[in-house]
Amino acid sequence: MSDCVTSNDKLFCGTCKILANAEIAASVWRVALEAPKFASLARPGQFLMLRLPNSNDPILGRPFAVYDADPATGRVEAVYAVVGKATSRMTALQPGDALELWGPLGNGWDAARRASAPKRLALVAGGVGSAPFYLLVKELMAQDPAVRPETTYVFGARSKERLNCVDEFRALGVDVRVTTEDGSVGTKGFATDVLPEIFPESLDPADCQILACGPTPMLRAVAAWSAKRGYDCWTSLESPMACGMGLCYSCVVKWLIDPALGDVEGNWDYRRTCVDGPVFNAAHLVW
Numbered sequence: 295m296s297d298c299v300t301s302n303d304k305l306f307c308g309t310c311k312i313l314a315n316a317e318i319a320a321s322v323w324r325v326a327l328e329a330p331k332f333a334s335l336a337r338p339g340q341f342l343m344l345r346l347p348n349s350n351d352p353i354l355g356r357p358f359a360v361y362d363a364d365p366a367t368g369r370v371e372a373v374y375a376v377v378g379k380a381t382s383r384m385t386a387l388q389p390g391d392a393l394e395l396w397g398p399l400g401n402g403w404d405a406a407r408r409a410s411a412p413k414r415l416a417l418v419a420g421g422v423g424s425a426p427f428y429l430l431v432k433e434l435m436a437q438d439p440a441v442r443p444e445t446t447y448v449f450g451a452r453s454k455e456r457l458n459c460v461d462e463f464r465a466l467g468v469d470v471r472v473t474t475e476d477g478s479v480g481t482k483g484f485a486t487d488v489l490p491e492i493f494p495e496s497l498d499p500a501d502c503q504i505l506a507c508g509p510t511p512m513l514r515a516v517a518a519w520s521a522k523r524g525y526d527c528w529t530s531l532e533s534p535m536a537c538g539m540g541l542c543y544s545c546v547v548k549w550l551i552d553p554a555l556g557d558v559e560g561n562w563d564y565r566r567t568c569v570d571g572p573v574f575n576a577a578h579l580v581w
């Protein structure tokens with residue numbers, strides 16, 4: 295493993311050894327890397343860029359949420375869906391092979407955690423949206439239960455073949471709910487269908503917060519449900535990215551200056567998902 299010249303005290307950039315790379319659900323893989331410096335820097339909800347070394351095909355790196363980062367062992371893990379050339383080629387990599395890695399990047403969940411101190415918290419994931427929650431749940435479950443929000447992790451998938459990492463979340467001790475569209479496991483329906491059970495109407499909206507990551511239709515539904523209840527809701531976006539470092543503007547989203555005024559002229563600006571996100575207050579986004 296080697297660092298590159300741009301590594302500093304906030305960013306690692308280098309070539310890392312692959313420790314494991316395996317399919318964990320239908321077209322969903324998890325790669326583990328030896329990256330001690332990165333592991334010591336990463337915060338829950340941040341992302342990393344990976345690129346195949348010694349190849350210009352594809353030339354750009356790809357962003358992936360940090361699944362786990364253990365400073366004690368130096369092991370860093372990312373979960374990826376096989377959706378294009380880069381991720382297809384990544385599936386052929388074996389332990390001992392190398393990947394170029396840079397990061398950690400983005401704001402992560404810390405902004406959401408600072409925004410409110412909920413008593414009831416739901417983490418809603420779909421697809422590979424499970425990835426940015428694992429480190430967060432680890433951190434939450436290490437807190438004193440007396441101060442920790444009552445937390446439920448909801449994972450929604452099309453069918454049981456698409457479930458990923460659910461048992462590992464259960465092993466952390468967090469309450470886990472699973473939904474599948476075909477009813478093959480868990481509650482039949484969508485992740486949003488179990489939110490009324492988690493948040494009885496008797497709760498004070500000021501005590502409730504929802505964090506979500508996954509496909510846009512799911513995020514849109516979670517944001518709408520949260521807005522109807524007046525809950526604080528933050529979403530981690532999976533916008534397409536090129537540079538990952540704020541330079542190319544390929545990842546911009548429309549951001550409302552005053553959410554109360556809505557999507558009207560003069561009340562919006564662009565935000566870059568890679569440096570201003572990927573975590574945004576859902577009320578500021580145009581769904």
Ligand code: FES
Nearest residue numbers: 538540542543568
């Ligand atoms: Fe280049 Fe965000 S990916 S600015």
